Amino acid sequence: MMAKIGCIDIGTNSVRILGLEINDKGDINQILRDMRIIRLGAGMGLKGKIATYSMDLLIDTLNYFQEIGGRHGIKRYYAVCTSAVRSAKNKEEFINYISKATKIPLKVLSGEEEGNLAFMGATEKEPSNKKICVIDIGGGSTEIILGKGKVILDSKSVDIGAVWMTEKFLSSDPISSKEYKIMLDNVKKSFSESLLQIKEKSVNIDSAIGIGGTITTLASILLKMEIYNPEKICGFSFDLNQLKAIINKLLRKDLNDRKNIPGLQPGRVDIIPAGAGILYILMKELGLCSIKVKDTDLLMGMAIKIFQNELF
Structure with a gap:
């Protein structure tokens, strides 16, 4: 049944x-x-x-x-x-x-619970012998989870997200390079302690997986997706140079011009520069050359736990 x-x-x-x-x-x-x-x-x-x-x-x-x-x-x-x-x-x-x-x-x-569910959903179909770093950038917080198989080695949640960084730092249109640098410096400072602890356990990472609206949107932009297609998103990878190119493109455009970028959803036009900046800092500080995008995330982890009668 x-x-x-x-x-x-x-x-x-x-x-x-x-x-x-x-x-x-x-x-x-x-x-x-x-x-x-x-x-x-x-x-x-x-x-x-x-x-x-x-x-x-x-x-x-x-x-x-x-x-x-x-x-x-x-x-x-x-x-x-x-x-x-x-x-x-x-x-x-x-x-x-x-x-x-x-x-x-x-x-x-x-x-911590959010990070654990996100890791479970993102790595559901990944090999059990691989050490994986999962990054989940949301509107109000970002989770970084390091694990191997089903075992979580470390999990950090920091109240830095695309919505709140935009509201706090990015008021000019187009976004000024000065404002953006101040935001990036704040992101780096806010993550410094968490990243230091993650780095100690992140030697020999086999792969990095990115989930959440910011990262799937960046993939959608790179794929020039007029209509969002999760099957094309899932497994797509991009590197730090591609991310930098997107950031430069976003900063050259004002809010109205960003609305015309293929793959960029209307509800993320104002916050995607901040989200992209958060990912840039994390990839750079963790030494990640590239990141694989997954569309299975917290919701899948949540479902697994519910079916196991372990969440509600």
């Missing part, structure tokens, strides 16, 4: 659903995926609270997800909240407000 669930990731910038079914043999198949960019964490870097307007947008999105999920026979939904909710001063108000309106079970993940 097939069991069907809808896994929802409530992030700082986007809200995503992954609908999955599992058969008696334990095989997991995707039956639905969708995303809406609602910028839940807008203004939080300055105010520390999630706005009621943003909560209402989230409720509309969750109701929509339940509607389309119902067409696929999904009756059970689970949602996890990451950086924005984790750090919100009105976290309890948010949970009560959303839970009452949608009846969907919510779990606020710690940074």
Whole structure:
């Protein structure tokens, strides 16, 4: 008998659903995926609270997800909240407000839990004897996870993300080189302690995997993708020189011109320079020449744990 669930990731910038079914043999198949960019964490870097307007947008999105999920026979939904909710001063108000309106079970993940689920999803089909570094850049935080097989060797979560770095540092349009350098210096400083600890265990990394909206968007830009195609994204690799070329291209354009870049989603036009800068610093500091992009991430890790009755 097939069991069907809808896994929802409530992030700082986007809200995503992954609908999955599992058969008696334990095989997991995707039956639905969708995303809406609602910028839940807008203004939080300055105010520390999630706005009621943003909560209402989230409720509309969750109701929509339940509607389309119902067409696929999904009756059970689970949602996890990451950086924005984790750090919100009105976290309890948010949970009560959303839970009452949608009846969907919510779990606020710690940074470590978020990283662990991301690693599980990203490495699900990777060889078990390989040492892998997974980088997940979100809107409000970034996770760096080092592991081998199913064993996590180290996991770091830092409250540096594409949305909050944009709000805090990048106000000019086009972005000035001075502003961008200040942001990069701040990113490097914020990650210094975590990177030092990761570096001690990252000798002989077999591969680096990048997940999350920033990295899949960068891949989409390189592939000049008019319509997002996860099958083409998954397994695509790019190097540090290609990343630098994208950053230079982004910095030469103002906000309106960036909207015309093939592969760049409208909801990420303003924050992609910051996200790309975060990845640049991490790759450079960790000595990563290239990174492989995966479209399986926290949501797949979440599903695996739910099917194992270990998360909710």
